[in-house]
Amino acid sequence: MSGAVELVLVRHGESEGNVAATAAQLGGIELIDVPARDADVLLSPTGREQAAALGRGMAAVAPDRRADVVLCSPYARARETAEIAVREAGWDVPVRSDERLRDRELGILDMLTQLGVERRFPDEAERRRWLGKFYYRPPGGESWADVALRLRSIVAELNALGSGHRIMLVCHDAVVLLFRYILEGLSEREILDLASTTTVANASTTTFVRPSGEGAWTLQDFNQTSHLSSLGVTVTEHGGDASVQPR
Template sequence: MEWLAMARHGESVGNVAWREAETQRLEEIDIGLRDPDVPLSETGRRQAEALGRRLAAMPPDERPTVVYSSPYVRAAETARIALAELDDLPVRYDERLRDRENGALYALTWRGITARFPEEAARKRLTGKFYYRPPGGESWADVALRLRSVLAEIQREHPDGRVLVVAHDAVVVLTRYIVERLSEKELLEIERTLVPNASLTLWARKDGELRLVTSNSTEHLDAADLPA
């Protein structure tokens, strides 16, 4: 590929509910939706518009030629809103780009996990974040496996393309793990830094390989006076 860019979805109502749960020291976030159905907040929609303006400001021969997205509502909405600035470039949805599945632990804060599933909290501490798989859910290694599949397919189909992917924080971080050939230790160090909503991480081809150009870039949000 000429370049590959990963954009995290804009702020979702789930992100808002999570912050409220942490502030109030709750065991569970008040969301009432399946993870695939969680939509953007009003701030998230404005962030997606700002992302679109950034993409539209690129010279025509540097803009995305193809766009992929997670089918989860918050990502799909971000892609739709952003691409309205680019004459509605078609989006290809792929379930392999979905967020990490937390299974029985979905919507629980760490406080909730330790209170309701103390044995799982202990197992996670022992196993470590990368390989721990919650009941009915996925480990980070599981997500990396499906990402390797979809990224290889994208490379085969668009060998000279400029590919934009709209997805989730775990997908962004694990794409760095795959593309940059990171170790588990390096991945977990990177993961300590939050991937901001509607941020852009981009790799460009150099000497036959994709090299990181920018990570977690939010200059378009700063220009619009929006939170990251």
């Protein structure tokens, strides 16, 4: 491990958008009542507890195994998660934002549930079914392929790192899944099957390791939530951040 490069991916803690989206889904409502634009949505009280629990788990990591740097999505919920966790852990490492880690942008479908999309934009709903989740790009938004493209530049930088580096990235559920798509060389079908059967839990960790200087990335663990066990509910029931339609 000493000569390896280690990458830890963290999904942000539960956000106010997660709470609102779940309420909209359960209530059969078309529009999600989010309190701010997507980039400014904060953590819920539960999300802050999850971030602190993540930090307590990080505190147990040996000093020589701590991250060199923590990069986070510029979205408020990810930044909050990173800052709370690092502070709770007592790590003396910088927290830096990187816009490439932001969540998938939904364009005109932002703030809509699946029901809302079907009723307000039936042509878009049909186009999405035809193209499939991976390649469908809503007007003004991004496809999963678009997100993968921007993440590939981060992977190129990670591949150029020398031995012994450890990097933590605090981001979003779709971003975590698309890192798996890139680092494991998954097909469209494989990543969509994974997305349809797995909820990336709030404040969960996913770890990849790469041998020094060369070789493939190996998935060490996925969607790890043992550090949240004392909190009770840890998994957000829907897959998106401020939306319960396919992200």
